[in-house]
Amino acid sequence: MSDLDPRLRQRLGAYRNDVISRVAGPGPDQARRLLRRRRRMAAAAVAAAAVVLVVAPVVANAALNDDDQTPPVPAESVTPTPSPPWAPPTPSPSTGSPSPSVTSTAPDGRISRAQLLAARVDLPNWQPGEMEGGCATAEVRLRVDTDDTYVAELAEAPFGYGDLDGDGAVETVAVVSCRYGEASAKQVVAFDRDRDGRIVTLGRVVRTGDGFDDIRATEVNRNGSVEVRVADIQPCCGTPGYLRREQVRTYRWNGERFGQTDGPTAFGKDPRLTDLRMSMTHELVDVPGADTRRKLTTVFTVTNAGPVDAPQVAFHGIEVGERAGGDWSRCDPDPSLQADNPTCLLPGVPVGESRRYTFVHLVPDKPKPNAQTQRFSVFHCDAQDRWWPDLKKDDNQVTSPIRF
Structure with a gap:
């Protein structure tokens, strides 16, 4: 080493002292520093384990429970598939920030009367029977106030x-x-617009012929259902309007078509009607003196089989000659036209009882060359002179064996 240059020896000594001061040996200071570092690492490990122990039950509990509180992911802005009418609406999340309102991208289907009349539309099929091959369904231009048939x-x-x-x-x-x-087929139709603004037909709600003969009115509810007021008959052809019965039936769209969801499905028997049954006896005798005519005495027995009283009874077709006695004197002298112009209107028959009615005529002694048998009938009338159909019309009619 003595051969080294004094300046080189000095630099090597400085370098050795610097290295020694940077490298810590296994003394007390290094031991304390190592112990403190191990304590910090142990504390960090304990804290991490505590966090795991706390979070794990929460995560497990959330996995076991139904995750109703998680806000749903918004759907894409496309035309949604409608829920069936019986499906309840999806509830909104009760917690968290409110979701932004989604604006419908579906076209506005509010159509005015003038717009519908100006368009050509496709209609659902009309009721079977009279309408087959009649009214068109494709590219129809609707009209108003027309008496034309099949339009x-x-x-x-x-x-x-x-x-x-x-x-x-x-x-x-x-x-x-x-x-x-004289009557019309009717149907309730739902219209919409396509994305080009053209009027299109969504579907038929209901039509006549499906258990009823008339449609009186419609109303759309807030839940999208359609209430339709229907009637069992469509007064026409001389049928009085008071015979009509009405019901309200509810229909909803199920994704493919409209179906009934509420209201009655049939009318059933009319509770205002009753069953009158009539039988007849007759006697035909010569008139004394020079009169060549004969006296015909006809007795009608009318039984009310129910279920309601008949305040009055109306006889039809019994005018077969000159009136000559019996109950003719008791006939209502001016029966209302609502009683369908009966030959005679008389006090009626309560439920479960029978009444006899006698009519006397003077008739020719010989029938006419083209003489025919006569059919007599009786109907139930109310206190307002309104006639009502019979529940079994065949047994409230009889045919005379005598030709007139």
Whole structure:
């Protein structure tokens, strides 16, 4: 080493002292530093384990429970598939920040009367029977106030508006009709618009022929269901309006078509009607003196088989000669036209009882060359002189064996 240059020796010594001061040996200071570092590492490990012990039950509990509190992921902005009418609406999350309102992208199907009349529309099929091959269904231009047969007409019933198919937009409900005689077939139709704004047909709500003969009115509820007021008959052809019975039936869109969801499904027997049964006896004798005519005495026995009283009875077709006695004197002298112009209107028959009615005529001694048998009938009338159909019309009619 003595051969080294004094300056080189000095630099090597400085370097050795610097290295020694940086490298800690296994002394007390190093032991304390190592112990403190191990304590910090142990504390960190304990804390991490505690966090795991706390979080693990929470995660496990959330996995076991139904995750109702998690806000749903918003659906894409496409036309949604409507829920069936019996499906309840999806509840909104009760916690968390409110979801932003989603604007419907479906076209607005609110259509005015003038717009519908100006368009050509496709209609669902009309009722079978008289309408087959009659009213058109494709590219129909609706008309109003027409008496033409087999022409589709827009009825006077007010339109209804509401979200029928659950797409978030409004659709239109209208009544259309088609005359096939004195009466008309009718149907309730739901209209909408496509994305180009054209009027299209969503579907038929209901039509006549499905257990009833007339449609009186419609109303769209807030839940998208359609209430239809229907009638069992369509007064026409001389049928009085008071015979009509009405019901309200509810229909909803199920994703493919409309179906009934509420209200009665049939009318059943009319509780206002009764069953009158009539039998007849007769006697035909010569008139004394020079009169060549003969005296015909006819006795009608009328039984009320129920279920309601008949305040009056109306006889039809019994005018077969000159009146000559019996109950003719008790006939209502001026029966109302509502009793269908009966030959005689007399006090009626309570339920479960029978009454006899006698009519005397003077008739020719010989029948005419083209003489025919006469058919007699009796009907139930109320206190307002209104006649009512019989529940079993065949047994309230009889045929005379005598030709007149």
